Amino acid sequence: MKSATLSSFDEMIDAEGQVRPAYAGYREWYDAQNPKWLERQGKAAESVFRRTGITFNVYGEDAGQERLIPFDMIPRIVTSDEWTRLSRGIEQRVRAINAFLHDLYHKREIIKAGKVPERLFLGNEAYLAEMVGFTPPGAVYTHIVGIDLVRTGTDDFMVLEDNARTPSGVSYMLENRETMMAMFPDLFTKVQVQPVSDYPRALARSLAACAPPAARGSDRPVIAVLTPGIYNSAYYEHAFLADQMGAELVEAGDLRVVDGRVRMRTTRGWKAIDVLYRRVDDDYLDPLTFNPNSMLGVAGIMDVYRAGGITIANAPGTGIADDKAIYSFMPEIVEFYTGEKPILKNVPTWRCSEPEALRYVLDHLPELVVKEVHGSGGYGMLIGPTSSKSEIAAFEHKLRARPDNYIAQPTLALSTVPIFTKAGLAPRHVDLRPFVLVSPEGINITPGGLTRVALKKGSLVVNSSQGGGTKDSWVLAD
Amino acid sequence: MLGRSAWGIFWMARYMERTENIARLLDAGFRMALTRGISVASDEWRSVLVTLGLDEEYKALGGEYSGPAITNYILRDKHNPGSVLAMIEAARTNARMVRTAITREVWEATNESWMLLKDMLARPVKESELGNVLDVIRRQATSVRGAMEGTMLRNDIFNFARIGTHLERADNTARILDVKYHVLLPSVAWVGSRLDNAQWEMVLRSVAGERAFRWLNAGALDPKGIAEFVILDGRFPRSLAYCYAKLNSNMAWLVKGYGFDTGAGHLLRDATEQLNQTSIAEVFEYGLHEFITRFLATNRRIAEAIAADYRFIA
Numbered sequence: 090m091k092s093a094t095l096s097s098f099d100e101m102i103d104a105e106g107q108v109r110p111a112y113a114g115y116r117e118w119y120d121a122q123n124p125k126w127l128e129r130q131g132k133a134a135e136s137v138f139r140r141t142g143i144t145f146n147v148y149g150e151d152a153g154q155e156r157l158i159p160f161d162m163i164p165r166i167v168t169s170d171e172w173t174r175l176s177r178g179i180e181q182r183v184r185a186i187n188a189f190l191h192d193l194y195h196k197r198e199i200i201k202a203g204k205v206p207e208r209l210f211l212g213n214e215a216y217l218a219e220m221v222g223f224t225p226p227g228a229v230y231t232h233i234v235g236i237d238l239v240r241t242g243t244d245d246f247m248v249l250e251d252n253a254r255t256p257s258g259v260s261y262m263l264e265n266r267e268t269m270m271a272m273f274p275d276l277f278t279k280v281q282v283q284p285v286s287d288y289p290r291a292l293a294r295s296l297a298a299c300a301p302p303a304a305r306g307s308d309r310p311v312i313a314v315l316t317p318g319i320y321n322s323a324y325y326e327h328a329f330l331a332d333q334m335g336a337e338l339v340e341a342g343d344l345r346v347v348d349g350r351v352r353m354r355t356t357r358g359w360k361a362i363d364v365l366y367r368r369v370d371d372d373y374l375d376p377l378t379f380n381p382n383s384m385l386g387v388a389g390i391m392d393v394y395r396a397g398g399i400t401i402a403n404a405p406g407t408g409i410a411d412d413k414a415i416y417s418f419m420p421e422i423v424e425f426y427t428g429e430k431p432i433l434k435n436v437p438t439w440r441c442s443e444p445e446a447l448r449y450v451l452d453h454l455p456e457l458v459v460k461e462v463h464g465s466g467g468y469g470m471l472i473g474p475t476s477s478k479s480e481i482a483a484f485e486h487k488l489r490a491r492p493d494n495y496i497a498q499p500t501l502a503l504s505t506v507p508i509f510t511k512a513g514l515a516p517r518h519v520d521l522r523p524f525v526l527v528s529p530e531g532i533n534i535t536p537g538g539l540t541r542v543a544l545k546k547g548s549l550v551v552n553s554s555q556g557g558g559t560k561d562s563w564v565l566a567d
Numbered sequence: 568m569l570g571r572s573a574w575g576i577f578w579m580a581r582y583m584e585r586t587e588n589i590a591r592l593l594d595a596g597f598r599m600a601l602t603r604g605i606s607v608a609s610d611e612w613r614s615v616l617v618t619l620g621l622d623e624e625y626k627a628l629g630g631e632y633s634g635p636a637i638t639n640y641i642l643r644d645k646h647n648p649g650s651v652l653a654m655i656e657a658a659r660t661n662a663r664m665v666r667t668a669i670t671r672e673v674w675e676a677t678n679e680s681w682m683l684l685k686d687m688l689a690r691p692v693k694e695s696e697l698g699n700v701l702d703v704i705r706r707q708a709t710s711v712r713g714a715m716e717g718t719m720l721r722n723d724i725f726n727f728a729r730i731g732t733h734l735e736r737a738d739n740t741a742r743i744l745d746v747k748y749h750v751l752l753p754s755v756a757w758v759g760s761r762l763d764n765a766q767w768e769m770v771l772r773s774v775a776g777e778r779a780f781r782w783l784n785a786g787a788l789d790p791k792g793i794a795e796f797v798i799l800d801g802r803f804p805r806s807l808a809y810c811y812a813k814l815n816s817n818m819a820w821l822v823k824g825y826g827f828d829t830g831a832g833h834l835l836r837d838a839t840e841q842l843n844q845t846s847i848a849e850v851f852e853y854g855l856h857e858f859i860t861r862f863l864a865t866n867r868r869i870a871e872a873i874a875a876d877y878r879f880i881a
Binding site for chain 1: 568570571572573660663666671674675678679682723727825827877878881
C-alpha cells in the first residue's frame with residue numbers, strides 16, 4: 090500500500106527536514122563516507138552472510154531453498170531515554186503475561202472478575218488442559234518473549250503482537266551487529282552503542298536458573314536446544330543459539346525417556362537433560378499427549394515435565410497468551426495483574442466475534458488490516474488498502490463464515506527509517522522486536538532487538554517470509 | 568557429544584576425504600589419457616570406475632568409455648549418488664547438522680566448498696576446465712581439513728573426524744592399489760613393460776606420492792617398492808600404515824577420554840598390529856589382491872563397530 094496517503098513518522102528526519110538527535114552522530118559519520126564504498130561494503134556483507142550460512146528456508150515455492158534475509162546497512166537508532174521508557178513498558182507487559190498464564194492454569198481470577206471471557210480459551214487450541222494445576226519450575230511460563238512494537242510518533246510506540254511461544258530472529262539481532270562492527274569499525278568508535286552480544290550468555294543463565302527439581306544439587310544444569318531439524322526455516326538460529334550457549338542441539342531422534350528423565354543419546358550413553366529450549370510447537374512436543382503422528386517430539390516428555398524431571402522452555406500452553414483474540418484484552422490483563430496502567434499501548438483492535446465490531450469491520454474492509462486469530466508470519470491476512478475489490482470480496486466471504494477467527498486493526502502509519510539505495514537514502518516502514526528473557530532472577534531485555542524493514546517503497550509488510558529485510562538496531566549509550 | 572553428531576562429523580570427514588581422492592584419481596586418469604593412446608585411455612577410465620565401485624552402474628546406464636563422459640558421470644551426474652557433487656552436498660548437509668560440533672571456520676570452509684563446486688559442476692565440465700575443477704576440489708578438501716586442524720578443540724569430536732578421514736583414506740588408497748594390480752595388469756608378462764611403469768606412476772600420482780617416492784628412491788620405479796611405500800611406509804601420509812597409526816592414536820584418545828574401551832578399539836588395535844608385522848614379501852606371497860580384499864573388509868568392520876559402539880544411530 091502507498092503510505093503517501095498516511096503521514097508516517099520518520100525516525101531520522103523531522104518535519105522540518107532536520108536530523109533528529111538519535112541519528113545526529115550517525116549522520117555525521119554517514120555524510121563523510123563515499124557512497125560507492127558503502128555500496129561495496131553492502132555487497133561484501135551479503136557474501137559474508139552467504140558464506141556463514143545465515144539463511145532461512147522458505148516454505149511453499151522453492152521448497153528447500155535457502156535464502157538470505159536482506160540486510161540493510163543503515164542502523165535503526167533509539168536514544169537511551171526512549172529505550173528506558175520502552176523497556177519499562179515491555180517489562181510490565183511480560184510480567185503481566187506470566188501472571189496471566191499462571192492464573193489461567195490455576196485459579197482463573199481474571200475470569201471470575203469478568204475481565205476476560207471464558208469462551209476465549211476454553212475452545213482455544215493453544216490452551217492446554219494438561220497444564221491445569223501445574224506450575225513450571227521457577228513459575229516461569231515464557232522464558233523467551235519477543236514483543237513486536239510499531240511506532241507512529243515521537244512517543245507513540247504500540248505493541249502489535251506478543252510472541253510468547255518460540256519467538257525467532259534473535260540470531261539476526263546478533264549477526265547484524267557483528268556484521269556492522271566488521272564493516273564499519275570506526276563508526277562504533279564515533280557513536281557509542283549499547284552492546285547486544287551478551288544475549289547468549291544471558292539466555293543460558295536464565296534457562297539454568299529455571300532448572301527443574303530433578304537438577305537440584307548440580308551446579309551446571311544440562312541445557313539442550315530442540316530443533317525440528319536442518320530443513321526448518323529457523324534452523325540456522327537454533328544451531329547458532331546452541332553453539333553460542335555451549336548447549337547440545339538435539340533432534341527428536343536423539344531423545345528418549347529413560348528412568349524418568351528425558352535423555353539424549355551420546356557417544357557415552359544416555360545423558361539426562363535438565364532444561365530443554367524447544368523450538369518445536371506444543372502440538373509436536375509429545376506424541377503421547379498431543380499429536381500422535383508427531384515425529385518431532387519425545388514420547389512421554391509431558392509426564393517427565395509434570396513430575397519435575399525437566400524444564401521445557403517456553404512452557405507448553407503459553408501460546409494462549411499471544412493469541413490475537415487475547416491480545417485485544419492485554420490492557421485489561423496488564424492492569425489486572427500489575428495494578429498499573431499499561432505503559433505500552435495496544436493497537437486498537439476490533440474483535441470480529443462481537444457483532445457490533447464485525448459490522449464495523451465489514452463496512453470498512455478497504456481501510457483495515459484483518460488477521461487470523463491464530464495466524465502468524467504475515468500469512469492469511471487482508472491488508473485492505475492494497476487489496477483489489479475481488480480480493481476484499483473473497484476475504485469478506487471467509488470473514489462472514491467464521492467471524493470469531495478474525496480480528497481487525499486500522500492500517501497504521503508505521504514509522505520509517507531510511508534504507509541504503511544506489512540513489513541515496515530512502516525511507517521505508519519498520520517495526521521492532523525486542524527480546525526478553527524471564528527467570529526467577531528477573532527480567533532481562535537486550536537493548537535493541539530486531540528491526541524488520543519493508544524493502545519495497547510504501548509497503549507495510551515487514552515479514553521476512555514476505556520480502557522484508559532487517560537492520561541493526563541501536564540503543565545509544567547514556 | 569551426541570551419537571548423531573559423532574556420526575555426522577565422521578561422515579562429513581569421510582565425504583571430504585573421498586572427494587579429494589576422487590579428484591586425484593581423475594587427475595591421474597586424465598594425465599594418462601593425454602600421454603597414451605585412446606585404447607589405453609579407455610581402459611584407464613574404466614579402471615577409475617572400478618576403483619570407485621561404479622563400473623556396474625555405469626555400464627547399466629550405457630555410458631561410453633571416454634574421458635569426458637566418465638568424468639562427468641563421476642563428478643556431477645544426478646544418476647550417480649556417489650558423485651563428487653552429491654558428496655560435497657552430503658558433507659555440507661552433515662556440517663549443517665553438526666554445526667554446534669564444529670568451529671565457524673570449519674563450517675565456512677565446508678559451506679564455501681559447496682557453494683564453489685555447486686557452481687562449477689552446474690554444467691558439464693569441459694576438458695579444458697577439468698584440471699581447474701579437480702584442483703578446486705582438492706584445495707577445498709585441504710582447506711576444510713586445515714580449518715579442522717587449526718581451530719578445533721582436541722576432544723572426542725575431533726577424534727571422530729580424524730577417524731573418519733583416515734578410515735576413508737585407507738580404503739581409497741587400498742582400492743587404487745588393488746585396481747591397478749588386478750584390473751590393469753592382464754598378465755604377468757606385462758610386469759616391467761613401459762605401459763606397466765606408466766601405470767605404477769599413475770598409482771603414485773593418485774595418492775600424491777610420486778614426488779616422495781622419487782626422492783626416496785632416486786627416481787627409480789619398481790612395483791614392489793611402490794606397493795611397499797603405499798602400504799607400509801609410515802612416513803607417507805596416504806599409506807595404509809600411516810592411516811592406521813592415526814586411527815590408533817585417535818582411538819586411544821577416545822578410550823582415555825571416555826574411560827572405557829570398546830570392541831571397535833580391540834578390532835583396530837589387532838588390525839594395526841597385524842599390519843605392522845607384515846613385510847612386503849609376505850604381502851606378495853599372500854597375493855596383493857587377496858591382501859587388499861582382506862584389508863578392505865577389516866576396514867569396513869572397524870567402521871561398523873565404531874558406529875555401533877559409539878551409538879551413531881539409535
